Amino acid sequence: MTPATTALAGFASRLTFAELPPGVVDRVLWHVLDNIGAGLAGSAKPWNAVVRRYAERETAPGRCVLYGTGTTGRPEWAALANATAGHGFEIDDYALPALAHPGCVVVPTALAIGEATGARGHAVLAAAAAGFETVVRFGLATTPSLTSDRGFHVTGVHGVFGAAAVACGLYGLDPDTAASAYGLAASQAGGVTEYTRSGGEVKRLHAGLAAMAGIRAVTLAGDGFTGPRTAVEGPRGLLRAFVAHARPVLLTDGLGERWDLHGLALKRYCVCAGIQAPLEAMAGLRRDGLRAADVEEIAVGVDPVTLAHVGAVGARPRDMTEAQFSARHAVAMHLVLGGSGAAEYARLEAAGFDLPEVSALAGRVRLETDAEAEAAFPRRLLARVRVRLRDGGRLERRAEAPGSPNAPMTGEQIEAKFLGLAAEVTGDRAAGAVRDAVLALADDAPVSAVLAPLREEYA
Template identity: 30%
Template sequence: MSSATLPHASRTVPAREGPTRQVARYLAHTTYEAVPEATRETAKRLLLDGIGCLLAGTRGEPGRLAADAHAAMAGNGRGGSVNSGGPATIVINGSHAMARDAAFVNGITLYSVGVNDIHKPSGSHPGGCVIPAVLATGEWQCSSGRDMLTAMIAGYDIMGRLGRAIIPSHRNRGFHPTGTFGAFGAAAAVARLLALDDWRTASALGIAGSQAAGLKAFQSDGSLTMIFHAGRSAQNGVEAAVLAQQGFSGPHSVFEDRQGFLAATSDESRPDMLTEALGERFEVDATTFRPYYGCTLTITASGATAQIMQRRREANPEQIARITVRTHPIVEEEVGDDNPQTLLAARLSMQFNIALVVCRGDVLVGDVDDTLLHEPRLRKLLPLIQFETDDSMPRYGSVITVQFKDGSTERAEMFDPKGDPQTPMSWDDIQTKFVKLVEPLGDRPSALELVQMVRSLEHTDGPSLMARIARFADPSRRRP
């Protein structure tokens, strides 16, 4: 048999259609009109939030390192200012590359900021994986805003459903869901943008299954592989969908096979969660916006600490004797670090995030730089922050008690932070966060123009949107 006949031969469909094929059919046939208007509006707010993080990330080191690595591999040397050629924009330096590589660099840049969205049921950050893939492919394919929005919603769906199927077992085995689920989410979104049929979409998912990877070992030393996972997921998703478009096959039972993704990466799974109410319930609606710096396990503590510091505006860090944070035991296990040595370790440190709020007086929406990492006032607070673990506490809840040297105490609790689906951020909230994130890059009127462009996404297209993003990121391209 010649290699040219392999794609056709592999189109044999099993007698019983499993979850992979059902998901593929949904992805291939879902439409903009099939998504409720409220869900589309939530997706737009998430897209604006992701673009804000992408732009803010252009000021940081991880995105620059990724751009430099891409430039080196393209033969352009350090700096990445020379175009390697391609139809998609790398935002941090304005160069152009293949869509897969633009998605990689932009994914790392976006995810590096630490305030992008979180889908709590899956423990993954879909925006860091899906949005860069959609932006790069949408620019390359000249996709309509409607198609990009539909693809984004589909990508979030797959990541969220995978999490519901195998969390917590998957995470407990050491996998980082953003890296593992992200490859599938990005592949699903790009398959939808490329208008792949059922068979090719199933193959794209199958190929993504051999790319899905990401270990949580970064928590041991604060290394940058956590951020790498989002960029690689975005890149792998583009690559998987394009390979499938060309006829390259992947297993059409990648989710449910006895040697497939669920079995290989978890001890317990619920395959039915992949298809339950598929096309009726959308995981975009279950996604949390993050108004606070830090990781998902620290944001309620940051919010509760902010409430205390707002009540005691006259207080300063030197007046604090002790801070107790009551949380679920898993929180101390995962984010208990009173001596973080890198910016990423600081983001994942409960103590650092609480001390940051005490010193700043409020929670942050922006990134943290090296000057804060070793700021003396902040560092003195770290050993004063102690955990009080409680099995009855919800995983994402916190109760903060601050004891002052004068003998007084203040207490605050937070279980549903602003941004959760039950306490959503409005357009005004997201616009405020967006403007704060991008203020260092440009003027407020230009930022508001970009807000309006996303809000009316149906009336634009991929190249126009990316051109506006790139112009805002590059001072030489901004409108006077």
């Protein structure tokens, strides 16, 4: 049996657009569009702007556009800034049951290298497909143990291989050199999830570091620097070091024949994936007429893994990370402010994360384990919300995470989400031009056209 490192590297280095099933092309195309929207929205946030300024200061001249500005730079630095922004506002994609975040690393890497090399759409989509599939398979093989048992962040660990997969394809590495590049990538994997307990902005940076590291690994390998070709599965490799309960067979089983990226999911709300289903339930109750003033207590039932991930932060978050990882606060804010999108979180940020009515209701939100959600996890993200009213009445609503494989968004909904996020930063004209250029990648249009409207907008 071919070692996992070698098999994954060979898959990424050999994959061509002609080998992609039409359903894979469509899914990758929509996720490229979605992540650019997430990145543009994230680029406007001050914590992501810090990383962009750092990248602008350190990069050598290059052709790769940095989101939120007309500045260009070298691939590593553009990927650092844009991937950080893409993961920087909790509206980027994820995967089930892999529990991974592929797009925030894969898409900025593909765009940056594509711009630097003058690639066209088919080559970029093939490389992105390899990157998405690679991240999803690492997720299937390592989660939830990677995080639940060891405390590592999936984006920082999986993402470096997704970025390496993209770079191997677009830089044209042969399979043996690509395997060496994966060995270099493994030594740059990392990132811990303490932010779910005590906040901070580092979570956003994990995507940028992974994208940068994947490009660096491939560039060094292409210049002759070597890494271990069993860096993933070896006795001192990544699986042994990072995962208590790994499933290595899922890295390569059916690779190139079965596409696990069909488990990709999109977010409707600007929060952790584990809070999407509770908010969808709250949205239904709110449409039915529920108001914050009516509520005595809210009980939110989710699976145990989700409960551990989004249940540690209480009713009074201190920064945006804590706010977007607090199920208590997110549920309360949705009901009080009437939504959980960019506008509502901007209002919370402007208030210094102190909205008394939200915090008061959040203090009356109780989290618990739900048996149905536990049985469905991780293939589905379900939630049950039960509300006890001040007048003694009771309401209950079950929901599934919107945009997930069993509750997918339509193409029209994905476009609307993109335009809503992007236009706030770029204006309507530029947002529409970016959308059109992304969709044209399926016809092999040049990737340089995708972000060109941003340079024109900021010229």
